Amino acid sequence: MPVNLTAPNATDLHPIAGIRIGTAEAGIRKANRKDLTVVLIEPGAGVGAVFTKNRFCAAPVQVCREHLASGKDIRALLINTGNANAGTGEQGLDRARSSSATLAASLGLAPQQVLPFSTGVIMEPLPVDRIEAGLPAAIADAVEDNWFNAAQAIMTTDTVPKACSVKAQVGGVTITVTGVSKGAGMIRPNMATMLGFMGTDACVAPKLMQQLALELADASFNRVTVDGDTSTNDSFVVIATNKAGNAPVVSLDSTDGRALKAAMLEVARTLAHAIVRDGEGATKFITITVQGGRDTAECLAVGYAIAHSPLVKTAFFASDPNLGRILAAVGYAGIDDLDQTGIELFLDDVHVATRGGRNPTYQEADGQRVMKQSEITVRVDLGRGAATETVWTCDFSHEYVTINADYRS
Amino acid sequence: MPVNLTAPNATDLHPIAGIRIGTAEAGIRKANRKDLTVVLIEPGAGVGAVFTKNRFCAAPVQVCREHLASGKDIRALLINTGNANAGTGEQGLDRARSSSATLAASLGLAPQQVLPFSTGVIMEPLPVDRIEAGLPAAIADAVEDNWFNAAQAIMTTDTVPKACSVKAQVGGVTITVTGVSKGAGMIRPNMATMLGFMGTDACVAPKLMQQLALELADASFNRVTVDGDTSTNDSFVVIATNKAGNAPVVSLDSTDGRALKAAMLEVARTLAHAIVRDGEGATKFITITVQGGRDTAECLAVGYAIAHSPLVKTAFFASDPNLGRILAAVGYAGIDDLDQTGIELFLDDVHVATRGGRNPTYQEADGQRVMKQSEITVRVDLGRGAATETVWTCDFSHEYVTINADYRS
Numbered sequence: 001m002p003v004n005l006t007a008p009n010a011t012d013l014h015p016i017a018g019i020r021i022g023t024a025e026a027g028i029r030k031a032n033r034k035d036l037t038v039v040l041i042e043p044g045a046g047v048g049a050v051f052t053k054n055r056f057c058a059a060p061v062q063v064c065r066e067h068l069a070s071g072k073d074i075r076a077l078l079i080n081t082g083n084a085n086a087g088t089g090e091q092g093l094d095r096a097r098s099s100s101a102t103l104a105a106s107l108g109l110a111p112q113q114v115l116p117f118s119t120g121v122i123m124e125p126l127p128v129d130r131i132e133a134g135l136p137a138a139i140a141d142a143v144e145d146n147w148f149n150a151a152q153a154i155m156t157t158d159t160v161p162k163a164c165s166v167k168a169q170v171g172g173v174t175i176t177v178t179g180v181s182k183g184a185g186m187i188r189p190n191m192a193t194m195l196g197f198m199g200t201d202a203c204v205a206p207k208l209m210q211q212l213a214l215e216l217a218d219a220s221f222n223r224v225t226v227d228g229d230t231s232t233n234d235s236f237v238v239i240a241t242n243k244a245g246n247a248p249v250v251s252l253d254s255t256d257g258r259a260l261k262a263a264m265l266e267v268a269r270t271l272a273h274a275i276v277r278d279g280e281g282a283t284k285f286i287t288i289t290v291q292g293g294r295d296t297a298e299c300l301a302v303g304y305a306i307a308h309s310p311l312v313k314t315a316f317f318a319s320d321p322n323l324g325r326i327l328a329a330v331g332y333a334g335i336d337d338l339d340q341t342g343i344e345l346f347l348d349d350v351h352v353a354t355r356g357g358r359n360p361t362y363q364e365a366d367g368q369r370v371m372k373q374s375e376i377t378v379r380v381d382l383g384r385g386a387a388t389e390t391v392w393t394c395d396f397s398h399e400y401v402t403i404n405a406d407y408r409s
Numbered sequence: 410m411p412v413n414l415t416a417p418n419a420t421d422l423h424p425i426a427g428i429r430i431g432t433a434e435a436g437i438r439k440a441n442r443k444d445l446t447v448v449l450i451e452p453g454a455g456v457g458a459v460f461t462k463n464r465f466c467a468a469p470v471q472v473c474r475e476h477l478a479s480g481k482d483i484r485a486l487l488i489n490t491g492n493a494n495a496g497t498g499e500q501g502l503d504r505a506r507s508s509s510a511t512l513a514a515s516l517g518l519a520p521q522q523v524l525p526f527s528t529g530v531i532m533e534p535l536p537v538d539r540i541e542a543g544l545p546a547a548i549a550d551a552v553e554d555n556w557f558n559a560a561q562a563i564m565t566t567d568t569v570p571k572a573c574s575v576k577a578q579v580g581g582v583t584i585t586v587t588g589v590s591k592g593a594g595m596i597r598p599n600m601a602t603m604l605g606f607m608g609t610d611a612c613v614a615p616k617l618m619q620q621l622a623l624e625l626a627d628a629s630f631n632r633v634t635v636d637g638d639t640s641t642n643d644s645f646v647v648i649a650t651n652k653a654g655n656a657p658v659v660s661l662d663s664t665d666g667r668a669l670k671a672a673m674l675e676v677a678r679t680l681a682h683a684i685v686r687d688g689e690g691a692t693k694f695i696t697i698t699v700q701g702g703r704d705t706a707e708c709l710a711v712g713y714a715i716a717h718s719p720l721v722k723t724a725f726f727a728s729d730p731n732l733g734r735i736l737a738a739v740g741y742a743g744i745d746d747l748d749q750t751g752i753e754l755f756l757d758d759v760h761v762a763t764r765g766g767r768n769p770t771y772q773e774a775d776g777q778r779v780m781k782q783s784e785i786t787v788r789v790d791l792g793r794g795a796a797t798e799t800v801w802t803c804d805f806s807h808e809y810v811t812i813n814a815d816y817r818s
Contacts, residue, residue: 055747229719230737310638353496355498
């Protein structure tokens with residue numbers, strides 16, 4: 001059961017002028033489901049993208065990097081579910097290039113103007129024939145008001161489609177941001193990949209797009225974890241179609257830039273949090289804020305040490321306010337000169353540990369009350385600097401083991 | 410159920426001349442169980458010790474470091490189970506010092522000649538009165554042939570007492586090495602600590618003892634992991650009583666030094682492996698060898714990435730030869746310039762992946778056969794250097810979640 005997460009209403013997902021989306025049932029792995037998506041981008045749009053840092057990156061990720069490096073305008077995304085085209089060697093690269101080229105030819109584009117994305121089973125050959133056979137139907141289906149179908153068509157073992165849409169004021173003009181994501185644990189038993197796609201009609205200087213993609217990812221998808229495993233296919237793409245009529249945003253540090261980034265970050269975080277809320281076996285959504293660090297790196301090291309500790313995660317599942325496990329995770333996070341007597345720990349509003357030990361006024365019943373909630377904030381103050389970072393995760397349940405121990409059949 | 414691990418026979422645990430051990434029922438946490446151990450060391454012995462790197466180290470660890478730093482000969486160990494004296498602040502330090510001083514006074518020693526060790530519940534005050542009241546009985550019980558009782562008296566939630574003893578030839582003389590350990594997951598629901606204590610009657614230059622402790626720990630206790638969580642109390646102590654009559658070992662690189670270290674490493678590894686075999690919920694014992702690395706650090710990074718991946722560990726539990734999960738863990742281990750096309754992967758004798766992709770001759774049935782075993786070796790060849798390292802871990806089962814989600818009651 002996802003944690004406080006329901007499917008969006010299709011009518012709440014505002015179209016983005018200049019982006020048309022089409023889906024089709026290509027029978028890539030299963031019959032009778034939408035599994036092929038094309039995103040068609042009008043000329044004049046800017047695109048930024050970030051990809052997995054896993055050295056075993058999948059073929060489509062390698063092809064995306066090649067196509068982005070060509071410097072040609074990106075005009076289409078080609079997304080399939082059912083097969084990740086990962087661990088597939090030269091043949092996988094050939095098939096990612098081939099399907100991109102087929103879509104490009106249908107649209108009168110150069111192959112490098114198409115970015116391919118795949119998600120699904122790994123280590124199996126991409127059924128490129130089925131993908132190419134499905135393209136005409138997907139192209140014919142393409143309309144601007146189709147984000148909900150895209151959210152469904154990119155799912156693998158997600159239990160809920162993930163999408164979000166906001167409107168905001170940028171330079172006195174109403175702009176729209178809409179996005180979709182998929183993922184539920186970094187790698188499902190035989191499914192791989194977190195994917196995120198966002199569009200806005202805002203006018204943004206092209207040179208800002210890559211910076212925007214990186215900054216959004218760093219504050220959203222790069223701050224969530226289910227089990228610490230990163231996928232071979234993780235991809236996040238941001239498209240600005242420059243249709244809204246606002247004065248082009250030329251800096252993310254300007255008033256307009258901050259307004260745009262805030263709106264886009266709201267969507268990106270909602271999409272990223274949705275992945276955690278739909279995390280494998282998740283029963284709780286945990287926000288971990290580490291403050292008082294010397295720099296971002298040490299705040300993140302502590303945050304992820306807590307977020308990845310199986311002992312902490314099972315304690316959340318059990319609603320057990322187990323201070324020792326959280327403090328022990330802080331202690332092994334890798335800060336060599338950490339002074340344990342400077343550590344404060346809070347569960348929501350409850351001050352559970354002070355100066356590295358149990359807070360004398362702390363009552364177990366108060367910790368227990370917080371731990372029973374479905375949404376919990378852990379706050380650690382390291383007491384040694386001004387940096388603050390937040391990461392999000394879920395608990396670790398029997399269901400996680402059940403899901404991941406199911407044989408791939 | 411521990412994996413291929415049974416209790417040792419008391420008669421197989423050879424006494425070490427110069428080390429007497431006594432245990433007592435002090436009622437520290439539960440009645441009617443041995444929970445207090447004293448190890449009494451004759452003058453002239455050398456001692457080396459290594460401790461947790463966790464910055465939240467427990468009071469006894471801090472006191473051990475103080476006492477070792479005093480430079481005085483260590484003449485006794487004081488070990489209690491039932492309470493870890495961790496997260497207990499100044500009071501905890503006072504109590505660790507007080508109980509050490511009481512034992513020292515009984516033996517006519519300086520307080521700094523006693524090393525204290527605690528394991529059990531964390532964040533609760535050490536019942537120092539019960540410990541001190543139990544000391545006379547433990548001292549009265551002290552005899553050389555008592556290692557089996559020590560193995561039992563230091564257990565927390567271990568299901569099997571852990572001990573090992575070997576004899577070896579060093580410089581033409583038969584020497585004996587005997588040790589005990591405890592631990593089952595780095596921190597049980599309310600129990601903390603891995604502890605290991607080893608003695609030998611071999612003659613060893615005092616200056617070598619700390620190096621010996623470090624090298625033994627690095628090749629045994631520092632190469633095993635259950636869940637990646639390190640404890641606040643982890644301690645490992647090596648004692649050489651210099652009674653065997655061999656010419657003193659003055660270098661670990663000499664013929665005698667290598668013979669001694671091999672014997673001691675056999676005991677240390679057996680004790681370390683026993684902790685994994687008795688790991689929380691373990692159903693399989695996994696050896697992970699990473700070869701072809703440029704240096705030790707990158708071999709270990711890859712080994713631990715595999716050993717700590719919940720997805721890999723649940724695949725072991727499910728007997729699922731899921732290549733993708735292992736390769737993905739290799740990919741995110743942090744080797745930035747890793748070439749995935751250089752990677753070879755083996756499960757025991759089965760060559761499952763070559764050049765970073767599925768081996769064309771690999772049959773799923775062969776991988777399945779290996780994964781069903783209770784002991785499995787994963788071998789990864791990075792193809793970029795001459796370094797090799799091995800780590801040991803267990804799988805990740807429903808039982809792990811059950812054990813760790815049990816509320817502390």
